[in-house]
Amino acid sequence: MRILLVEDDELLADGIVTSLSLGGFKVDAVDTGEHALHALNCEQFDLCILDVGLPGISGFEVLQTLRRSNNMIPILMLTARDQIQDKVEGLDKGADDYLLKPFDVEELKARIRALTRRSHGERQAELRVGDIRIIENAHQIFKGEVEINLSPKEYTLIHELAIHKNRVLSKDQLTELIYGWTEEVDSNAIEVHIHHLRKKLGTEVIQTVRGVGYKVS
Numbered sequence: 001m002r003i004l005l006v007e008d009d010e011l012l013a014d015g016i017v018t019s020l021s022l023g024g025f026k027v028d029a030v031d032t033g034e035h036a037l038h039a040l041n042c043e044q045f046d047l048c049i050l051d052v053g054l055p056g057i058s059g060f061e062v063l064q065t066l067r068r069s070n071n072m073i074p075i076l077m078l079t080a081r082d083q084i085q086d087k088v089e090g091l092d093k094g095a096d097d098y099l100l101k102p103f104d105v106e107e108l109k110a111r112i113r114a115l116t117r118r119s120h121g122e123r124q125a126e127l128r129v130g131d132i133r134i135i136e137n138a139h140q141i142f143k144g145e146v147e148i149n150l151s152p153k154e155y156t157l158i159h160e161l162a163i164h165k166n167r168v169l170s171k172d173q174l175t176e177l178i179y180g181w182t183e184e185v186d187s188n189a190i191e192v193h194i195h196h197l198r199k200k201l202g203t204e205v206i207q208t209v210r211g212v213g214y215k216v217s
Contacts, residue, residue: 002028004036005030006051007049013029016049031055032054037065041071050076052078074096076111077099078103116136117136161174161215168213168215194214
């Protein structure tokens with residue numbers, strides 16, 4: 001899962017990026033509303049963690065701009081404010097959830113998982129693709145009753161395909177979702193991961209749509 005964090009407190013942003021990265025999330029961070037809108041318009045993310053109190057364009061303004069342009073990416077708002085009116089305003093403008101600072105990182109991870117499941121119509125913390133089960137909370141993959149050992153990138157790739165089930169994702173889209181801005185990516189990295197996943201999960205699990213990309217059904 002690729003997340004955009006919009007937070008101008010450098011210390012807090014570094015802590016969130018580190019904690020979520022250790023939890024298996026791919027996180028890119030920006031510190032202004034202007035940079036957030038540019039990133040969300042140019043690249044693909046699964047979720048946005050958006051601070052309310054940003055310099056220049058506020059988090060509320062970023063949220064409103066996104067929703068007016070029909071960008072329905074799940075948005076979790078962060079704020080140090082504790083007034084009920086701020087929560088109401090954020091939710092009314094289209095936020096999907098609200099978390100007050102300070103917060104426990106485990107609660108943040110749980111809310112992220114819940115928002116992802118909700119946005120893809122899932123109610124359980126488990127995704128299924130044929131006889132493949134993905135246990136999101138534990139980052140485990142089972143083929144039937146046998147647990148399959150995957151590398152972090154392999155897990156992220158099959159997870160992304162599973163939460164976008166029946167949708168074809170191009171090589172460029174998968175690269176954006178799996179790798180962040182700071183990582184160097186070999187030109188054939190996605191093909192290599194797909195090859196390894198097919199060896200471990202079965203050749204029928206991931207389908208190639210020639211000239212377009214990959215999908216699972």
